Amino acid sequence: MATIIHPIIYPMTPGFAAEVGDVDLSRPLAEAEFSAIQEAFWEFAVLVFPGQQLTQQQHVAFAKRFGEIETDTAQGRKVSQGRIGKNFADVSNLDHQGKIWGKDSRQRMFQLCNQLWHTDSSFKRRPALASLLYARSIPPLGGHTQFADQRAGYDALPEEMKARLTGLVAEHSIFHSRKRVGFTDFNEEDYQRLPPVPQVMVRTIPQSGRKSLYLASHAGRVFGLPDDEGLALIDQLTEHTTQRQFVYTHRWRVDDLVMWDNRCTMHRGTQFDDLRWERDMQRATIRDVANSCEQEGIPAP
Secondary structure (H helix, E strand, C coil): CCCCCEEEEECCCCCCEEEEEECCCCCCCCCHHHHHHHHHHHHHHEEEEEECCCCHHHHHHHHHHHCCCCCCCCCCCCCCCCEECCEEEECECCCCCCEEEECCHCCCHHHHHCCECCCCCCCCCCCCCEEEHHHHHHHHCCCCCCEEEHHHHHHCCCCCHHHCCCCCEEEEEHHHHHHHHHCCCCCCCHHHHHCCCCEEEEEEECCCCCCCECCCCCEECCCCCCCCHHHHHHHHHHHHHHHHHEEEEEECCCEEEEEEEECCCCEEECCCCCCCCCCCEEEEEEECCCCCCHCCCCCCC
């Protein structure tokens, strides 16, 4: 019987983000190997797997160990059809022919919002649990990804703010975040396909019992508050949670696979010369088990 080498976990900080060594995700993992990775994921919320040479099928196979994969794209009018499979979101700066996009392309304008702090698919009634992003090519400068720990952000709030947030529900919409960067190229089909959804502002992570803020640039108002007051609260909490002490910046290497827990982290991409250098990234996204309001037992407005 072959000896199983257990993954080694190297924390970046005592409680947030870790590198994982001695694991080859291109092959099926033994149950003990996967359990070690899963436990680390619940603890650190961001895991980095360097040096993984994965086919799309291998990427998907590992992702499916965590749940059901999303196959619907937020962009609707798919601009990279045929370049990658339906199991992936294309977060590259490449068109359907694999060439760097044009300055005024719809895909470029749509993805500009990825530079805002967000969490994947919170604008869907059943949002994302995890995302697994794989780097096939990277620019020589910039193009990093920053992650914010919303659990630590919640822990650091004053008690009066924690009490204020109890039971509050925000409205999330892809159109809120795109409006923030001036992108409005949507049609009636888009609006019908992705209506606004409610999500709690504070949620409990079942595997750890920790409370976490649940914020994103997709959140545009808070139910029960005047619109300007609700948006000000969202922005205040986002500014608090993205302070330096809560943030890990990942500087990509080719063949890095990075996965994160969307329930308790926010992330954003940093700028690079996207009209000069190729950045080819594919993301598999795992659906959460239910809407956050349902999970918290809070009636959705």
